[in-house]
Amino acid sequence: MNPIHPIDVVLRKRDGHSLRDEEIHAFIRAIVERTPERQLVTDAQIAAFLMAVFLRGLDARELATLTSVMRFSGDTFDATPLKTFTVDKHSTGGVGDKTSLLIAPILAAVGLAAPTLEGIPGICVPMISGRSLGHTGGTLDKLETIPGFNTQLNLQQLAETLKQCGAALIGQTPRIVPADRTLYALRDHTGTVESPFLITASIMSKKLAESLNALVLDVKVGSGAFMPSYEKSKFLAELMVQTGETSGTRTVALLTSMNEPLGRFSGNWIEVWECVDIMQGRRHPVSRDLIELSNILSGWMLHLAGRASTPEEGARLADQILTSGDAYKAWLKIIAAQGGDLSVFENPASHHKPTASRILKASQSGYLASMDCKQVGWAVQRLGAGRAKPGDPVSAHAGIESHVKLGDHIEEGQPLFTLFSEDASLLDEPEQMLQNTLVLTAEPPVIEPLIRETISASGAQP
Incomplete structure (x- = not known):
């Protein structure tokens, strides 16, 4: 059998063809077995493969094969x-x-x-x-x-x-x-x-x-x-x-x-x-x-x-x-x-030791109707609790406490969030992010159920 070259795998997927099992095996094996001295596949080729999959997708067989090959690319736990x-x-x-x-x-x-x-x-x-x-x-x-x-x-x-x-x-x-x-x-x-x-x-x-x-x-x-x-x-x-x-x-x-x-x-x-x-x-x-x-x-x-x-x-x-x-x-x-x-x-509360905190209060009365939860997550990250890239340190004590939930009626001046950080200079931007994303309305909002749908081998159930 002719050897399988990584660039040929990239080109086949780029052009919309279904990859054979042996091509997927060869490509993943080249990733795992490469060393600084022996570049069986380059970062550029792997990046091109990822983009080809992103644009062209995988059929069920390709996805099952890719998952299986990755699963067994190293040690597995035997229970x-x-x-x-x-x-x-x-x-x-x-x-x-x-x-x-x-x-x-x-x-x-x-x-x-x-x-x-x-x-x-x-x-x-x-x-x-x-x-x-x-x-x-x-x-x-x-x-x-x-x-x-x-x-x-x-x-x-x-x-x-x-x-x-x-x-x-x-x-x-x-x-x-x-x-x-x-x-x-x-x-x-x-x-x-x-x-x-x-x-x-x-x-x-x-x-x-x-x-x-x-x-x-x-x-x-x-x-x-x-x-x-x-x-x-x-x-x-x-x-x-x-x-x-x-x-x-x-x-x-x-x-x-x-x-x-x-x-x-x-x-x-x-x-x-x-x-x-x-x-x-x-x-x-x-x-x-x-x-x-x-x-x-x-x-x-x-x-x-x-x-x-x-x-x-x-x-x-x-x-x-x-x-x-x-x-x-x-x-x-x-x-x-x-x-x-x-x-x-x-006494787990006593182990929480932020050096700075701030309470965000409601500027008006109304029902908490919505928020951009992703923006709330970014606010938590910028307080020091998350990382912008792999390897960044994280703070043990930074974060937020939510005092209200969607649908709650809120009075002017009521606490909405408490922000925690280990650096007081990090409080301003997250506070503004939280302030900007909260929406209060005069009428009670319709709140989506916690569980929207269940997917199993037998199909979907609302």
Whole structure:
């Protein structure tokens, strides 16, 4: 067989042809095997490939092949020795989206990686998470505000933590899906980030590398979503469900509203604080949407794992686990196993130490009708809680507290947001951004439901 040259692969996709499986294999293998001394494929060729996919798309077979090749481009986690049902959740990213911090201990409290019901295996959640970028937050940045907590476990340590705790919260290791590291970095510099095909291959290759039996996807829609329209978010959800099911992993996607920050806090430590409060039985009214969404996502995971006959029953079970304190016990077990200092949870509010804060108050009365949630996310980022590019440091204590939710009636002078930073000079621009994006009306607005649609192998359900 004639050798396959990277430029030939680029040209075939550029011209609108479907790539053969062996061409996709050869291109990804060249990315993974290249060294500074032996450039099997150049950055320019990879960038051209990304743009060709962005413009021409991929058919179902091409996408399944690309995802599979990326998945097996490095180490994969083998959960078979644990003899459990392996399930995870992934969010496409949002503002104040901290559901992972509640979902992992909820599922761990049910499963604890050991059979607890006759004939039904235990549950384990090998949750590989990411960092903040742009207007969206990152689970790893939140977790690393816990003193001593180690997110960089190797696969053996991951297996040991899952066996002991039922869940683990870690970052992607250098050897898990190494092809994605190269592709992801170049997507950010080539204007190809928004390609639903490249997003699907990136997300699903990493999740499927966890050896999952089931996956629940939280695909955001609305002003704070990554995708620019509802239709494109739905198309992305359908692609990911199709790709997961093709690989043999039960996959469900929920299209969820991201028109305002989720819950009470948006930042890093303050989001951990909010979740600890909930697990300790303190439910702030502004956290109600966070609790509801965490229960719904957990309910789907429990249903797919055979612990609930319906997702609704699973959601009720999840809320019982939160209320009983069992999720908090599981949380402490996970944090301790990964080296975290448990003493910070005795009084999580006292661990929040911003050096500057400011309250944004309403200039008039009315109903809070809308906001550009993406702008709110950028305000959080510019307070110091996020990063403009990979590798930037983030502040543990910067962020915002939301005092109101969409649809609330507000009186003139009422607090809307409290801004936190570790640098007082960073408060002015975010305050103005928040002020400019809030819309108050005389009449109550129509608020979209938290769950817009559910996508599964059997189709879509409103």
